[in-house]
Amino acid sequence: xxxFLIFGHKSPDTDSIxxxxxxxxIKKQMNEDAKAYRLGEINNETKYAxxxxxxxxxxxxxxxxxxxxxILVDHNEFTQSANGxxxxxxxxxxDHHRIYNFQxxxxxxxxxxxxxxxxxxxxxxxxxxNITLTREIAGLMLSAIISDTLLFKSPTCTxxxxxxxNELAKIANVxxxxxxxxxxxxxxxxxxxxxxxxxxIDSKLVSINxxxxxxxxxxxxxxxxxxxxxxxIEDAMNLEIKNNNLGLFMFLITDILNCNSQVIxxxxxxxxxxxxxxxxxxxNSAFLEGVVSxxxxxxxxxxxxx
Amino acid sequence: xxxFLIFGHKSPDTDSIxxxxxxxxIKKQMNEDAKAYRLGEINNETKYAxxxxxxxxxxxxxxxxxxxxxILVDHNEFTQSANGxxxxxxxxxxDHHRIYNFQxxxxxxxxxxxxxxxxxxxxxxxxxxNITLTREIAGLMLSAIISDTLLFKSPTCTxxxxxxxNELAKIANVxxxxxxxxxxxxxxxxxxxxxxxxxxIDSKLVSINxxxxxxxxxxxxxxxxxxxxxxxIEDAMNLEIKNNNLGLFMFLITDILNCNSQVIxxxxxxxxxxxxxxxxxxxNSAFLEGVVSxxxxxxxxxxxxx
Numbered sequence: 001x002x003x004f005l006i007f008g009h010k011s012p013d014t015d016s017i018x019x020x021x022x023x024x025x026i027k028k029q030m031n032e033d034a035k036a037y038r039l040g041e042i043n044n045e046t047k048y049a050x051x052x053x054x055x056x057x058x059x060x061x062x063x064x065x066x067x068x069x070x071i072l073v074d075h076n077e078f079t080q081s082a083n084g085x086x087x088x089x090x091x092x093x094x095d096h097h098r099i100y101n102f103q104x105x106x107x108x109x110x111x112x113x114x115x116x117x118x119x120x121x122x123x124x125x126x127x128x129x130n131i132t133l134t135r136e137i138a139g140l141m142l143s144a145i146i147s148d149t150l151l152f153k154s155p156t157c158t159x160x161x162x163x164x165x166n167e168l169a170k171i172a173n174v175x176x177x178x179x180x181x182x183x184x185x186x187x188x189x190x191x192x193x194x195x196x197x198x199x200x201i202d203s204k205l206v207s208i209n210x211x212x213x214x215x216x217x218x219x220x221x222x223x224x225x226x227x228x229x230x231x232x233i234e235d236a237m238n239l240e241i242k243n244n245n246l247g248l249f250m251f252l253i254t255d256i257l258n259c260n261s262q263v264i265x266x267x268x269x270x271x272x273x274x275x276x277x278x279x280x281x282x283x284n285s286a287f288l289e290g291v292v293s294x295x296x297x298x299x300x301x302x303x304x305x306x
Numbered sequence: 307x308x309x310f311l312i313f314g315h316k317s318p319d320t321d322s323i324x325x326x327x328x329x330x331x332i333k334k335q336m337n338e339d340a341k342a343y344r345l346g347e348i349n350n351e352t353k354y355a356x357x358x359x360x361x362x363x364x365x366x367x368x369x370x371x372x373x374x375x376x377i378l379v380d381h382n383e384f385t386q387s388a389n390g391x392x393x394x395x396x397x398x399x400x401d402h403h404r405i406y407n408f409q410x411x412x413x414x415x416x417x418x419x420x421x422x423x424x425x426x427x428x429x430x431x432x433x434x435x436n437i438t439l440t441r442e443i444a445g446l447m448l449s450a451i452i453s454d455t456l457l458f459k460s461p462t463c464t465x466x467x468x469x470x471x472n473e474l475a476k477i478a479n480v481x482x483x484x485x486x487x488x489x490x491x492x493x494x495x496x497x498x499x500x501x502x503x504x505x506x507i508d509s510k511l512v513s514i515n516x517x518x519x520x521x522x523x524x525x526x527x528x529x530x531x532x533x534x535x536x537x538x539i540e541d542a543m544n545l546e547i548k549n550n551n552l553g554l555f556m557f558l559i560t561d562i563l564n565c566n567s568q569v570i571x572x573x574x575x576x577x578x579x580x581x582x583x584x585x586x587x588x589x590n591s592a593f594l595e596g597v598v599s600x601x602x603x604x605x606x607x608x609x610x611x612x
Contacts, residue, residue, distance in 0.1 A: 098413050104404045105609060107420035107601070114413035128434060295413070303411060 009075035045187025049143035139172035315381035351493025355449035445478035
């Protein structure tokens with residue numbers, strides 16, 4: 001049995017998968033036993049990065065128990081973590097989100113920075129510990145930064161993310177813009193997903209003032225192409241609202257070329273969306289100019305207006 | 307107005323004060339405006355360290371507001387922090403405790419390690435940022451490590467604490483054992499304290515399973531000398547129990563030479579102490595063999611038995 005179980009959040013994105021694999025690499029370089037897992041299906045963008053840099057898809061993890069020593073990457077909130085996380089021994093967290101719905105019974109190693117991507121912090125951890133990166137690990141970490149920052153265009157992107165990405169690109173021996181656009185474009189191929197899968201590709205559950213809110217997001221180069229299936233998407237959203245007792249479900253369709261989003265909002269607290277963005281929902285939907293980041297442009301804004 | 311307000315926990319110990327001053331120094335070296343504060347009266351040990359290395363006592367801080375940007379050192383739990391902390395913008399935390407009763411609305415810089423002292427982590431932060439320490443700052447940080455680890459004898463002490471202390475001692479140009487014993491001895495001079503002050507020198511309030519528990523600790527070289535005032539101490543403890551709706555108040559009198567503690571326990575949940583340490587309280591008191599660390603040998607044990 002491995003000593004540390006490493007995983008990112010549910011509905012894993014490229015950063016959650018890349019951070020888990022990079023953390024396994026780092027721990028092994030430090031002669032510690034560790035294994036990367038995933039908490040759900042990987043998306044097409046992540047699949048592209050794993051294939052490109054020749055990594056296997058990490059094994060699926062369903063539950064953790066009080067016997068497990070775990071390392072959380074790219075998240076800390078228990079609602080976004082593995083089932084049973086309250087009982088597990090959390091030894092490390094590497095993250096770039098707010099701290100919320102999180103607690104431990106013992107001191108731990110916690111490294112967080114308000115940067116665009118967990119892999120940016122992991123790169124610093126490598127520098128601190130004199131760990132050399134292989135071309136493959138560097139390329140995977142670079143993919144995570146490109147993904148989380150939408151190729152440096154998201155408001156979450158910092159100078160540090162861009163600087164680290166450039167260092168990683170040198171080691172990975174790829175051109176950031178060429179590879180970056182290919183990677184992001186791979187993530188916009190939504191043709192293989194059912195409506196139910198679509199709303200779970202990148203989905204986060206948050207609880208604000210006792211209101212359960214699910215915020216899902218997909219990237220596209222053509223918003224209207226996604227809206228063709230609006231009715232099926234709404235049916236799938238309404239099912240989640242019923243099953244998970246949600247007050248609000250926001251589904252963001254993000255145009256990665258023009259950096260805007262169309263939102264579909266359902267639930268009895270849709271007033272929060274209208275108030276937050278000063279919009280009127282028409283057929284449950286509205287255009288959100290310039291909104292691309294759930295972390296910077298959705299969660300804090302709706303938190304203020306709930 | 308300074309940009310960042312820096313402070314450690316209520317009932318400040320040497321680490322809380324030294325970490326605040328060291329963090330102010332670090333921020334200033336990085337050309338950022340910051341000021342160290344304290345959340346309560348300093349103890350005789352801290353006074354000795356400040357005098358020895360020629361620092362002023364930091365200004366007292368009563369409250370923080372939503373306009374304040376703050377840096378927490380040596381704590382994270384809101385119950386141990388400044389009044390109004392829920393509203394303030396927490397930009398940074400440097401700590402070595404479990405994460406509990408803590409949350410933020412935005413991403414932040416959080417650096418925690420399961421080491422004996424916050425100043426050990428701050429030393430690493432200096433190395434990461436190429437910050438050179440003065441003799442005085444190094445001496446103050448060394449004092450914090452000596453204090454928190456009882457000169458490396460506490461079970462909370464790690465290899466890293468001892469290594470960093472040796473580096474700091476070189477810069478501060480002091481002999482660790484000679485200076486360390488003088489420092490710890492200064493902290494055992496309890497003659498100037500009233501019973502009410504005594505139970506507040508180093509006191510932490512924790513909430514476990516909705517039971518409010520206060521755990522105070524004093525260092526001594528003679529347990530019986532402190533027990534001379536047992537009746538007044540118990541009166542002061544009972545007043546705190548009434549005022550703060552405590553289920554349990556534990557007052558630990560720690561013999562720093564022999565590394566044991568005598569506990570006085572009051573409140574309607576004294577059963578937890580008896581169960582945790584397999585002792586019978588006689589006249590509200592019991593001898594706890596080998597117990598010196600609230601963090602490692604009290605909080606986790608009583609948490610399990612409540």
